[in-house]
Amino acid sequence: MVYFLSDVHLGYGQRSESRQREQLLIELLEAIAPTAEQLFIVGDLFDYWFEYRTVIPREFFRTLAALDQLVRQGVVVEYLVGNHDFGHRDFFERELGIHIHWNDLERNIAGKRFYIAHGDGKVAGDWGYLLLRGVLRNRLTNTLYRWIHPDIGIALASLSSHTSRHYTSARDDGMQDSLFDFARAKICTDGFDVVVLGHRHRSALVHVSEGSRQGTYVNLGDWMSQPLVGVFTGERMLLEPVEKILADGTAQA
Numbered sequence: 001m002v003y004f005l006s007d008v009h010l011g012y013g014q015r016s017e018s019r020q021r022e023q024l025l026i027e028l029l030e031a032i033a034p035t036a037e038q039l040f041i042v043g044d045l046f047d048y049w050f051e052y053r054t055v056i057p058r059e060f061f062r063t064l065a066a067l068d069q070l071v072r073q074g075v076v077v078e079y080l081v082g083n084h085d086f087g088h089r090d091f092f093e094r095e096l097g098i099h100i101h102w103n104d105l106e107r108n109i110a111g112k113r114f115y116i117a118h119g120d121g122k123v124a125g126d127w128g129y130l131l132l133r134g135v136l137r138n139r140l141t142n143t144l145y146r147w148i149h150p151d152i153g154i155a156l157a158s159l160s161s162h163t164s165r166h167y168t169s170a171r172d173d174g175m176q177d178s179l180f181d182f183a184r185a186k187i188c189t190d191g192f193d194v195v196v197l198g199h200r201h202r203s204a205l206v207h208v209s210e211g212s213r214q215g216t217y218v219n220l221g222d223w224m225s226q227p228l229v230g231v232f233t234g235e236r237m238l239l240e241p242v243e244k245i246l247a248d249g250t251a252q253a
Contacts, residue, residue, distance in 0.1 A: 004230030006198030043082025043118030050087030119199030
């Protein structure tokens with residue numbers, strides 16, 4: 001089994017609400033460990049993430065411990081940076097053995113071509129966001145930012161996360177169609193079998209067909225409205241409620 005999740009946004013909202021999502025995530029990671037070959041985190045696991053050379057946000061300790069345990073059990077974990085959790089340095093790779101990716105991924109899984117991306121920056125002509133993302137991910141910008149005391153820097157990262165959410169909400173009314181158009185082009189023009197995205201907070205599992213080309217578009221939704229996880233069984237792609245997987249013990253092929 002290969003699993004996909006995104007937009008958990010740990011740290012968003014009331015502390016009690018975030019802890020509930022975190023507990024559900026930890027239970028999921030424990031449940032999939034026996035069957036998972038690989039887990040893709042498709043961005044925005046955290047509502048904010050910014051790490052220093054010796055300091056990380058302590059609020060997410062339980063999640064980090066659960067991910068560490070999953071990797072120790074032999075599951076390969078790959079993490080695509082989203083638009084909220086861009087403040088990565090080297091903690092995940094050096095301490096947890098989790099691969100961090102700053103760009104979209106192409107993978108061949110059980111003979112199927114997968115295109116995996118968070119989904120931000122896919123709206124046609126959204127140069128303003130692409131410019132902002134370039135600044136926020138710039139190595140020099142991040143190096144200078146790390147001169148700020150961690151208590152202040154992490155608080156500012158949380159504040160910028162809320163600002164990003166308001167900006168995204170104000171401009172993304174057409175993004176669902178844009179993401180579908182993006183996925184359709186990847187399937188029908190570039191020949192991918194499965195396109196997995198997140199970001200928009202609207203789940204989708206759509207069969208795409210054009211002429212002889214066909215494939216599946218999956219949007220993983222978000223965990224604030226309905227926690228979902230994508231599951232590739234080796235033959236087909238599923239989009240399952242987390243609660244169902246926990247009740248069944250694992251995803252059903």
